Amino acid sequence: MSFSNLVKDMSFKDSKNSDDSRSTVSRPGLARSYTSTQATSVSIAGDIKSQLHAGYSHPLSRAWQAERQLTKAMLIYPIFVTDNPDEFTPIPSLPNQNRLGLNQVVPFLQPLVEQGLRSVILFGVPLAPGAKDALGTAADDPEGPVLQAIQLIRRSLPQLYVVVDVCLCEYTSHGHCGILYEDGSLNNAMSVERVSDVAMAYAKAGAHCVAPSDMNDGRIRAIKLKLIEEGISHRVNLMSYAAKFSGCLYGPFRDAAGSCPSFGDRKCYQLPPGGRGLARRAIRRDIDEGADIIMVKPASSYLDIISDAKDIAKDMPVAAYQVSGEYAMIHAGAKAGVFDLKTMAFESTEGILRAGAGIVVSYFTPQFLTWLDA
Numbered sequence: 001m002s003f004s005n006l007v008k009d010m011s012f013k014d015s016k017n018s019d020d021s022r023s024t025v026s027r028p029g030l031a032r033s034y035t036s037t038q039a040t041s042v043s044i045a046g047d048i049k050s051q052l053h054a055g056y057s058h059p060l061s062r063a064w065q066a067e068r069q070l071t072k073a074m075l076i077y078p079i080f081v082t083d084n085p086d087e088f089t090p091i092p093s094l095p096n097q098n099r100l101g102l103n104q105v106v107p108f109l110q111p112l113v114e115q116g117l118r119s120v121i122l123f124g125v126p127l128a129p130g131a132k133d134a135l136g137t138a139a140d141d142p143e144g145p146v147l148q149a150i151q152l153i154r155r156s157l158p159q160l161y162v163v164v165d166v167c168l169c170e171y172t173s174h175g176h177c178g179i180l181y182e183d184g185s186l187n188n189a190m191s192v193e194r195v196s197d198v199a200m201a202y203a204k205a206g207a208h209c210v211a212p213s214d215m216n217d218g219r220i221r222a223i224k225l226k227l228i229e230e231g232i233s234h235r236v237n238l239m240s241y242a243a244k245f246s247g248c249l250y251g252p253f254r255d256a257a258g259s260c261p262s263f264g265d266r267k268c269y270q271l272p273p274g275g276r277g278l279a280r281r282a283i284r285r286d287i288d289e290g291a292d293i294i295m296v297k298p299a300s301s302y303l304d305i306i307s308d309a310k311d312i313a314k315d316m317p318v319a320a321y322q323v324s325g326e327y328a329m330i331h332a333g334a335k336a337g338v339f340d341l342k343t344m345a346f347e348s349t350e351g352i353l354r355a356g357a358g359i360v361v362s363y364f365t366p367q368f369l370t371w372l373d374a
């Protein structure tokens with residue numbers, strides 16, 4: 001429809017609806033102003049409401065269209081700490097990521113903190129022969145890498161917020177996330193007891209936030225109760241990996257953390273990829289059990305779950321973990337010339353924020369610290 005026809009059409013509506021106070025075209029002054037521009041004969045495709053370009057024609061007005069802007073404070077950087085003090089080993093399947101010994105942690109993190117890094121999530125990687133056993137004893141070994149790293153970071157980089165992943169799979173000889181019965185099936189009650197003890201050890205060592213990723217039923221309640229009993233529940237954030245799906249996107253992480261199950265898989269405790277209703281139930285359960293933050297993992301293939309999490313946990317922060325396989329895929333795609341790495345890193349992360357997350361666990365964190373300054 002040409003603009004002049006549109007004006008005629010609107011004038012017609014105006015005369016018909018002159019008593020309709022809700023109609024913008026019923027105001028006489030407005031109708032006259034359209035008529036006065038009739039000579040321009042500007043052609044537009046639809047009615048006035050179809051005109052959106054002005055709202056995003058400038059980089060700043062484009063940014064204003066997002067409900068959440070990516071900021072440095074939203075990012076948590078995963079760090080792998082080994083029991084070999086001087087180790088600094090690149091992880092082949094995770095580009096630009098390394099396994100760090102205790103002596104490397106502060107020199108590695110210091111420049112990132114100066115660039116604005118606010119938070120890390122720690123994973124322990126015991127490499128010493130015999131470090132793993134059926135109970136995951138090394139998880140809360142006072143001489144082990146994670147407990148040492150918590151205290152070291154709190155002492156040396158006091159401005160950094162320390163989140164610690166809580167699980168047994170990096171420390172158990174069988175590589176599963178809990179304690180097993182003799183037949184190899186999961187002993188949920190013992191697993192919850194053990195996982196909550198490990199969480200307490202991290203909390204008492206100074207972790208700001210403990211993040212159980214084991215998916216054993218009832219572990220959030222057990223950890224919360226122990227935090228309350230210990231009198232530290234007011235200072236320790238409890239972030240639940242509430243909706244953690246099983247799948248093939250964890251490969252590079254297991255390579256990094258040495259946590260591949262020696263038999264079977266994790267399907268009895270991680271969620272099936274199609275299980276949207278189950279995820280919603282797990283999220284509700286973990287809120288009821290005392291979680292302070294709800295996490296969804298992986299992120300990009302589960303944006304509907306992130307959206308569900310924000311819907312269910314309206315008054316809580318929602319975190320999403322862009323896992324190792326997602327990160328490695330973006331790197332592989334960029335290397336193959338499919339897209340530009342930085343553009344895709346932003347696009348994927350903005351998608352995660354748009355879905356509802358306000359916290360993103362991301363291997364891109366060091367690069368975002370630079371990119372967000374530009």
Ligand SMILES: [Zn+2]
Nearest residue numbers: 167168169177
């Ligand atoms: Zn695990």
